[in-house]
Amino acid sequence: MARKRMIDPNIWQSEDFGKLSLLAKIVFIGLFSLADDEGRGRANPVYLKSTLFPYEESMRSADITKSLFEISSNMSVIFYSCDGSDYYSLYNWDTWQKIDKPTNSKIPAFEENNEEIRQLFVEGSSKASRRVSPNRIEKNKNRIRIEIEKNRIEVKEIYNSTCTNLPQVQKLTDKRNKAIDNFLKEFTEEQFKRICEIANNSDFLTGNNERKWKADFDFLMRIDKATNVLEGKYSNSSGGMNDFKELMEEARQADEQTGNNTDNNSSSW
Numbered sequence: 001m002a003r004k005r006m007i008d009p010n011i012w013q014s015e016d017f018g019k020l021s022l023l024a025k026i027v028f029i030g031l032f033s034l035a036d037d038e039g040r041g042r043a044n045p046v047y048l049k050s051t052l053f054p055y056e057e058s059m060r061s062a063d064i065t066k067s068l069f070e071i072s073s074n075m076s077v078i079f080y081s082c083d084g085s086d087y088y089s090l091y092n093w094d095t096w097q098k099i100d101k102p103t104n105s106k107i108p109a110f111e112e113n114n115e116e117i118r119q120l121f122v123e124g125s126s127k128a129s130r131r132v133s134p135n136r137i138e139k140n141k142n143r144i145r146i147e148i149e150k151n152r153i154e155v156k157e158i159y160n161s162t163c164t165n166l167p168q169v170q171k172l173t174d175k176r177n178k179a180i181d182n183f184l185k186e187f188t189e190e191q192f193k194r195i196c197e198i199a200n201n202s203d204f205l206t207g208n209n210e211r212k213w214k215a216d217f218d219f220l221m222r223i224d225k226a227t228n229v230l231e232g233k234y235s236n237s238s239g240g241m242n243d244f245k246e247l248m249e250e251a252r253q254a255d256e257q258t259g260n261n262t263d264n265n266s267s268s269w
Contacts, residue, residue, distance in 0.1 A: 039093025
């Protein structure tokens with residue numbers, strides 16, 4: 001399913017956009033509405049007609065082709081053919097669309113020197129000399145890596161600044177990074193902050209239990225435990241003692257396999 005796209009309000013003051021016919025304007029907006037996360041899409045007129053105007057019986061595929069020609073002549077879009085299929089690629093896509101965790105395009109990128117790719121509407125395109133930004137896939141991958149690292153650091157900072165009554169995180173290990181990545185698939189950062197606030201004010205989780213055990217970052221990164229915290233299982237009114245006993249039993253079973261002694265190594269939780 002296509003993601004929601006943003007229409008920059010400045011488009012209505014654009015001279016290039018103003019040169020388009022009314023139909024071409026709608027088709028152009030339709031192109032970035034249907035574009036994938038790298039700004040590419042299918043440019044087959046029959047497909048665009050059926051997708052953008054499913055109830056317009058008077059609309060012809062020839063009308064769409066004419067609109068694509070207008071768009072090619074005035075807007076920053078390149079149309080091309082590869083392996084018998086027609087595609088388009090929008091310039092400056094990353095500037096106008098901010099996408100969280102983009103998915104790599106399944107549509108081949110336009111490559112000017114690729115003999116298997118043929119540019120369309122060349123004779124009428126004033127934008128034909130412009131190129132699609134090189135290494136876009138690698139650029140997106142780098143952006144994703146930076147975003148993931150940013151999210152990990154933010155989660156650590158939320159915990160350390162909020163959970164002042166719990167052990168502080170000194171280092172993000174590979175194991176913790178994986179746990180954070182999985183955690184953020186289930187919870188937002190806002191929810192994690194709420195989880196931290198509840199945990200930091202829970203008598204049970206901050207050491208008021210029979211073994212003086214305290215929850216830590218790794219404990220809150222467990223989806224099931226975070227859910228219990230958010231749902232109030234460790235609130236001061238409920239105590240959470242039954243869950244603590246279950247946790248002790250889990251630890252004992254794990255220690256039997258590793259040869260460790262839970263009674264002397266409660267901090268390993």
